[in-house]
Amino acid sequence: MQMAEQLVNVRAWQDLFEKLDACLGLAPNWDGYSALPPSSLAVGKAKEFLTLLRGSELEPARLKPSVASGIGLTIRKGRRKVYVEFYNDGTVYAFFSDGESEPETRQVQARQEDYLALIGQSREYLNA
Amino acid sequence: MPDLPSAMRRNGRRKDRDFRPDEYLCRRVPLELWDDGDVVIDIDAIELPDMSVIRSKYGHPEWARLESDECIDWGVIGFCVGDIPARLLHMGVFTWTFGPRHVPLEENYPHSEVWAYENGMHVNAKNRLDPHLHLRWREILLRRIKTIIRPYKPMEIRQEAPANA
Numbered sequence: 001m002q003m004a005e006q007l008v009n010v011r012a013w014q015d016l017f018e019k020l021d022a023c024l025g026l027a028p029n030w031d032g033y034s035a036l037p038p039s040s041l042a043v044g045k046a047k048e049f050l051t052l053l054r055g056s057e058l059e060p061a062r063l064k065p066s067v068a069s070g071i072g073l074t075i076r077k078g079r080r081k082v083y084v085e086f087y088n089d090g091t092v093y094a095f096f097s098d099g100e101s102e103p104e105t106r107q108v109q110a111r112q113e114d115y116l117a118l119i120g121q122s123r124e125y126l127n128a
Numbered sequence: 129m130p131d132l133p134s135a136m137r138r139n140g141r142r143k144d145r146d147f148r149p150d151e152y153l154c155r156r157v158p159l160e161l162w163d164d165g166d167v168v169i170d171i172d173a174i175e176l177p178d179m180s181v182i183r184s185k186y187g188h189p190e191w192a193r194l195e196s197d198e199c200i201d202w203g204v205i206g207f208c209v210g211d212i213p214a215r216l217l218h219m220g221v222f223t224w225t226f227g228p229r230h231v232p233l234e235e236n237y238p239h240s241e242v243w244a245y246e247n248g249m250h251v252n253a254k255n256r257l258d259p260h261l262h263l264r265w266r267e268i269l270l271r272r273i274k275t276i277i278r279p280y281k282p283m284e285i286r287q288e289a290p291a292n293a
Binding site: 030031032033035064065067068069072083085093095097099100102103105106107 | 156157158161163170172174175180196198199254259262263264266267271
């Protein structure tokens with residue numbers, strides 16, 4: 001990878017972490033309805049996952065606050081996606097979807113080995 | 129707060145529990161949730177239980193932007209009543225059903241909600257919704273959602289109620 005390309009990549013990842021910090025500044029009902037802003041617990045869990053994701057070849061296509069009160073992270077390849085939601089109470093759930101068949105959901109324990117397992121499963125699913 | 133069309137106010141009108149499958153339900157989505165330079169949303173913009181919407185029988189999509197000055201540039205998404213995933217089986221045992229409910233407010237007669245029911249009982253507490261079920265329902269609905277008004281798109285606010293009201 002060229003140095004300029006590497007710098008762009010570093011900047012893009014920094015932006016994602018900054019985006020997570022910015023979510024902490026959202027006001028209650030930020031969605032125009034009744035969503036709570038993401039908690040520092042949810043943002044912390046999302047950062048831990050993002051740190052591990054950075055070491056893989058996967059990149060998030062989308063990282064947003066969720067109206068379900070937490071943080072949502074989407075990884076996509078073609079029509080397939082893996083969505084991970086980090087809730088304000090510290091729990092983490094994910095699902096795998098091809099846009100047609102029934103989404104397959106799972107709970108993820110918020111710890112490094114489970115995050116790494118999810119990243120591995122995501123890579124496998126997205127490349128299938 | 130923007131001026132509300134008088135047709136948006138309840139004015140003593142009764143609840144209307146009759147929803148046709150082709151009736152549209154619309155919901156505003158904040159600017160934060162639209163992908164940069166693209167007009168797509170993801171399930172982070174959809175929630176249960178009691179998801180607020182405006183029903184097209186009595187309101188126009190742009191009325192969803194009239195909640196406050198802040199919302200006036202927000203995008204609006206929509207889906208048909210018949211597109212709501214109406215029934216999901218959870219853990220092979222529990223039957224969850226979902227459907228629209230007219231919940232008129234004094235200043236927003238078209239206001240409605242999508243309710244969730246566990247074995248026929250309305251569930252209105254987030255913590256009673258199993259996250260697996262919640263995610264599945266949101267993803268299936270997302271596949272049927274359309275963008276009705278793009279974020280920042282200027283829209284004239286229609287003052288009259290829809291013709292079929």
